[in-house]
Amino acid sequence: MSPRKPVLRGGIDLGGTKIQAVVVDGKWNVVGSSRRPTPTSGGPEDVAEQMSEALKDAAGEAGTESGGLRGAGVGSPGDVDTEAGTVSQARNLPGWAGRFELGPWLSDALGTAVSVGNDVGVATEAELKLGAGRPYDSLIGVFWGTGVGGGIILNSEHWLGRGAAGEIGHMVVKTGGARCTCGRRGCMEAYAGRAAMEIKARKKHEGGAKTDLFKIMEKHGRDRLTSGIWGRALKAKDPLATKLIDRAIEALGAGIASAVNLLDVEAVIIGGGLGVRFGEPYAKRIAKAMKPHLFTDDNPPAMHVAALGDFGGAIGAALLSANHRPDTAAKRAGK
Amino acid sequence: MSPRKPVLRGGIDLGGTKIQAVVVDGKWNVVGSSRRPTPTSGGPEDVAEQMSEALKDAAGEAGTESGGLRGAGVGSPGDVDTEAGTVSQARNLPGWAGRFELGPWLSDALGTAVSVGNDVGVATEAELKLGAGRPYDSLIGVFWGTGVGGGIILNSEHWLGRGAAGEIGHMVVKTGGARCTCGRRGCMEAYAGRAAMEIKARKKHEGGAKTDLFKIMEKHGRDRLTSGIWGRALKAKDPLATKLIDRAIEALGAGIASAVNLLDVEAVIIGGGLGVRFGEPYAKRIAKAMKPHLFTDDNPPAMHVAALGDFGGAIGAALLSANHRPDTAAKRAGK
Numbered sequence: 001m002s003p004r005k006p007v008l009r010g011g012i013d014l015g016g017t018k019i020q021a022v023v024v025d026g027k028w029n030v031v032g033s034s035r036r037p038t039p040t041s042g043g044p045e046d047v048a049e050q051m052s053e054a055l056k057d058a059a060g061e062a063g064t065e066s067g068g069l070r071g072a073g074v075g076s077p078g079d080v081d082t083e084a085g086t087v088s089q090a091r092n093l094p095g096w097a098g099r100f101e102l103g104p105w106l107s108d109a110l111g112t113a114v115s116v117g118n119d120v121g122v123a124t125e126a127e128l129k130l131g132a133g134r135p136y137d138s139l140i141g142v143f144w145g146t147g148v149g150g151g152i153i154l155n156s157e158h159w160l161g162r163g164a165a166g167e168i169g170h171m172v173v174k175t176g177g178a179r180c181t182c183g184r185r186g187c188m189e190a191y192a193g194r195a196a197m198e199i200k201a202r203k204k205h206e207g208g209a210k211t212d213l214f215k216i217m218e219k220h221g222r223d224r225l226t227s228g229i230w231g232r233a234l235k236a237k238d239p240l241a242t243k244l245i246d247r248a249i250e251a252l253g254a255g256i257a258s259a260v261n262l263l264d265v266e267a268v269i270i271g272g273g274l275g276v277r278f279g280e281p282y283a284k285r286i287a288k289a290m291k292p293h294l295f296t297d298d299n300p301p302a303m304h305v306a307a308l309g310d311f312g313g314a315i316g317a318a319l320l321s322a323n324h325r326p327d328t329a330a331k332r333a334g335k
Numbered sequence: 336m337s338p339r340k341p342v343l344r345g346g347i348d349l350g351g352t353k354i355q356a357v358v359v360d361g362k363w364n365v366v367g368s369s370r371r372p373t374p375t376s377g378g379p380e381d382v383a384e385q386m387s388e389a390l391k392d393a394a395g396e397a398g399t400e401s402g403g404l405r406g407a408g409v410g411s412p413g414d415v416d417t418e419a420g421t422v423s424q425a426r427n428l429p430g431w432a433g434r435f436e437l438g439p440w441l442s443d444a445l446g447t448a449v450s451v452g453n454d455v456g457v458a459t460e461a462e463l464k465l466g467a468g469r470p471y472d473s474l475i476g477v478f479w480g481t482g483v484g485g486g487i488i489l490n491s492e493h494w495l496g497r498g499a500a501g502e503i504g505h506m507v508v509k510t511g512g513a514r515c516t517c518g519r520r521g522c523m524e525a526y527a528g529r530a531a532m533e534i535k536a537r538k539k540h541e542g543g544a545k546t547d548l549f550k551i552m553e554k555h556g557r558d559r560l561t562s563g564i565w566g567r568a569l570k571a572k573d574p575l576a577t578k579l580i581d582r583a584i585e586a587l588g589a590g591i592a593s594a595v596n597l598l599d600v601e602a603v604i605i606g607g608g609l610g611v612r613f614g615e616p617y618a619k620r621i622a623k624a625m626k627p628h629l630f631t632d633d634n635p636p637a638m639h640v641a642a643l644g645d646f647g648g649a650i651g652a653a654l655l656s657a658n659h660r661p662d663t664a665a666k667r668a669g670k
Contacts, residue, residue: 164599263597
């Protein structure tokens with residue numbers, strides 16, 4: 001046993017509903033974790049405050065303080081400038097249309113260097129380096145949750161295009177089809193995204209469709225249809241929930257198959273709130289829904305559920321702190 | 336003026352309807368060309384024989400013999416093994432389900448080293464290195480002809496995935512939609528491929544739809560609806576031709592936008608028989624049809640028509656002969 005103090009790093013996954021913080025050791029094992037709801041009012045500083053508190057709690061659980069971390073990373077929605085550590089246009093977060101210096105703010109609050117990356121990007125890299133993607137050089141990560149995000153790994157590197165690549169949720173699976181939360185029509189996310197499914201479920205419910213989705217929601221003290229609510233409704237064979245999830249799986253099958261026809265990657269990894277909760281049986285259903293659309297259907301890609309589960313985004317954020325320009329990040333934190 | 340004999344290379348584009356051969360000089364200028372119809376009966380040797388004759392004619396026009404070429408390349412449909420120079424499963428070519436040693440056969444017949452590559456791949460590389468793609472590191476080549484092929488360039492390299500990448504024509508634009516010539520439903524090619532459009536046009540015509548498409552075809556002594564026939568019908572404002580091409584453009588818009596949402600490339604290059612014939616005005620129409628589906632619609636990719644036109648595939652094939660493992664290829668030809 002080495003008497004040296006272990007190297008610990010922090011990671012924060014900033015989601016539209018929750019903030020997940022972890023502290024990991026040198027082998028990327030989670031040695032502390034904490035979760036908080038994302039504020040639904042206020043502004044970026046209120047969100048950053050909760051992020052900071054969550055990571056401090058996780059550090060405490062790991063027997064240290066945030067200032068004792070070798071560094072921390074954040075996986076954030078919105079437009080992320082990794083150089084400056086800023087986030088703008090985070091539309092699912094309160095009062096966050098403008099640009100906020102999230103990295104520098106957190107570096108000050110936590111007393112350690114903080115790097116900021118794209119949420120889907122860091123989760124995809126985490127699966128590639130530590131999770132279900134380890135055996136592969138090329139894969140598509142599909143994050144099935146409130147929306148449907150995509151992370152593309154080619155030649156073991158994250159493909160970003162001109163900065164906006166990976167919008168697999170906005171591939172068109174039905175020209176002139178359902179209205180998406182993005183305003184467009186026929187996107188995969190218009191059928192499979194939790195937000196779009198909830199809008200559809202409310203409409204159908206108001207129109208008289210039989211469902212216990214909203215009863216289950218109220219019973220669990222929620223104000224939206226979380227992955228857990230959907231899971232419970234499916235277990236109870238709720239007819240509307242079953243129908244909408246079947247429809248989502250058809251759309252995921254067509255959209256992911258289209259992406260595979262274009263890129264011919266080795267593997268597809270299904271993550272995100274719904275993907276992780278529904279797990280292996282649903283990954284198999286998605287694979288089956290892809291089959292009729294795959295051009296080389298005798299050689300489908302491997303299908304996996306994200307191995308790091310709910311912690312994937314936060315662990316990926318911690319990875320970012322180890323890989324991402326440590327000099328500049330450290331300088332920013334005054335170390 | 337240098338008294339040295341110029342370095343000349345040959346390129347052959349093997350298509351389902353025609354064989355295009357060129358001879359290019361060291362600056363890739365076409366100094367000889369020849370075109371022949373692709374045999375519609377017989378087997379691979381009959382096709383290879385016509386390819387060989389076409390390149391010999393092109394060499395003659397360039398003032399040399401095929402044996403005097405520094406090498407030659409072929410862009411072929413079907414499954415290409417570039418190492419062995421073999422082609423199999425070329426379903427649009429007569430009797431070519433099995434494996435045929437096209438490269439070695441042509442090397443013997445022509446007396447020069449012959450490399451074989453994928454038709455869409457060599458055409459995409461030609462546009463990247465010599466054509467409309469020169470300013471870009473990432474692009475998608477869309478070859479709009481009998482089918483709709485795709486060539487993907489990322490980081491200035493042709494992305495092949497596990498060997499089958501680029502099937503942009505078989506991205507799903509309408510789940511449960513039109514039957515594709517591949518047997519699947521709702522593929523972009525089911526709406527935009529010339530073969531699929533001809534099947535649809537015949538059905539509509541038999542069902543009483545008003546069109547001069549088949550009159551024009553007969554008048555020009557053709558037995559199928561070539562790009563030229565479609566072009567003439569559109570010029571004459573033929574109602575069915577107009578409707579089917581509008582439908583094709585909608586599908587191309589949705590499918591190409593989906594690919595751009597996924598990859599966020601710098602440029603899209605429209606080639607292929609229909610793409611090159613219809614040119615700039617139709618590239619603009621496709622760009623307009625993409626717009627409602629583009630996720631970052633304030634930053635669309637540049638749109639270009641393939642600059643090398645009908646010769647692109649053959650010039651790309653000649654490029655292949657210069658780049659592709661010259662040692663082995665030369666060895667194969669006994670040089």
